[in-house]
Amino acid sequence: MNSPGRVDTIICAEHLLTMNSSMEIIRNAAVAVQGSAIAAAGPADAIMKSFSADNVIDCKDRVVMPGFVNTHTHAAMVYFRGLADDLPLKEWLEKHIWPAEAQWLSPEFVCDAAELACMEMILAGVTSFNDMYFYGSSVAQAAKKMGMRAMIGCGIVDFPTKTGNSADDYLRNAEEFAESYKGDDLVSSCLAPHSAYTCSPDTLAKVRDAAERLDLPVCIHLSETEWEVSEAERCYGKRPVHHLDNLGLLNNRLVAAHCVWLDESEINLLAKRRVNVSHCIESNLKLASGIAPVTAMLKAGVKVSFGTDGAASNNDLSIMGEMSTAAKVHKAIAKDPTALDAKTALLMATRWGAEALGLGSVAGSIEPGKRADLITIDTKKAHLAPVYDICSHIVYAAQASDVEDVMINGKLLLRNRHLTQASGDEIMAKAAEWGARISSSNEKEAR
Secondary structure (H helix, E strand, O other): OOOOEEOOEEEEEEEEEOOOOOOOEEEEEEEEEEOOEEEEEEEHHHHHHHEEOOEEEEEEEEEEEEOEEEEEEOHHHHHHOOOOOOOOHHHHHHHHHHHHHHHHOOHHHHHHHHHHHHHHHHHOOEEEEEEEEOOHHHHHHHHHHHOOEEEEEEEEOOOOEOOEOOHHHHHHHHHHHHHHOOOOOOEEEEEEEOOOOOOOHHHHHHHHHHHHHHOOOEEEEEOOOHHHHHHHHHHHOOOHHHHHHHOOOOOOOEEEEEOOOOOHHHHHHHHHOOOEEEEOHHHHHHOOOOOOOHHHHHHHOOEEEEOOOOOOOOOOOOHHHHHHHHHHHHHHHHOOOOOOOHHHHHHHHOHHHHHHOOOOOOOOOOOOOOEOOEEEEEOOOHHHOOOOOHHHHHHHOOOHHHEEEEEEOOEEEEEOOEEOOOOHHHHHHHHHHHHHHHHHHHHHHHO
């Protein structure tokens, strides 16, 4: 009789949501983890017979599943959370957020803020995120320190900011960042032009060429508001999606955030070009930008995932919140209770999100050989009892605070809701200090 193989950790749980191609759900299951990877997953009895480990975690009354993937955010904007609420996007950006960034952005600010964002996401079961902001190295530093998986894009615009004076400066910064993190275990890079209204056709063409030359994904805001659509038509005689297609940017490497104002031809074109869409419903609702035609995109074959946007416009970084809101709102819009069902919403929040970021072979499902990016959710809660359909419960009833354990790349970063490799007190203290400085400055300006 063969002796059990040794692994580092075995996690046992009442339910296992694999999110694999068969959408397999296993009762009384276990996951064996060796190093950074999943060695095996299946019924607990079979796993315990095949493997042994010094660290066996018994997650009774819990579900183990892949971590959530946030495909669009601006992590460091957590320090602007609540700074300028209840305003339309254009006014919010031009009169409040961009001036605040001009005053406060620095490598230290972004690193400290990104640590808070990572802490918030870990506590909400998010294991991977796609960031679009400035000082990408500072975001990467924070992500590495916190142990999170991140695809980071250094922002590209046509106007001067603290990180550059021209599009060429931003592109140079982005290329240097991409080179410095090439082959990193947790951090990857993308090119992040802000939008078609802040980047000229010449800038976007340079982004396209750099992405092809460096084999990098591109992330961009697309068709977020009616104003953006009318501006593209005024300047280029085309709606934004057709404008980007004309520039050769629509392909399976593109992650397009928002995509609220689309017509049928644009939806079909996104599907044809295999563009990945990040649905940021709570930010779109709060800024009154509109509601993306997600059910139409899904029917056309567009791969849609979830993003939170920045916490200055959401105002949190919970993918569980996005998932629950979207699943309910799209039913109401479609007048169809079967629209955006629970299993599809979970796919959007996990495997499809990982695939959109080019991480499909690494994360998004619990399968042997993939990285051990997984979470447990406590189902022994009043709002989760009794359990009939675990997928339904996670989408419609579970909360971010129900996440108990988080493992990323084989490292347990959250155990029974306690951070294991970071000091939450230190992160919160820095947030309080920065918040006091920003508040004091705002009060002086108001006098």
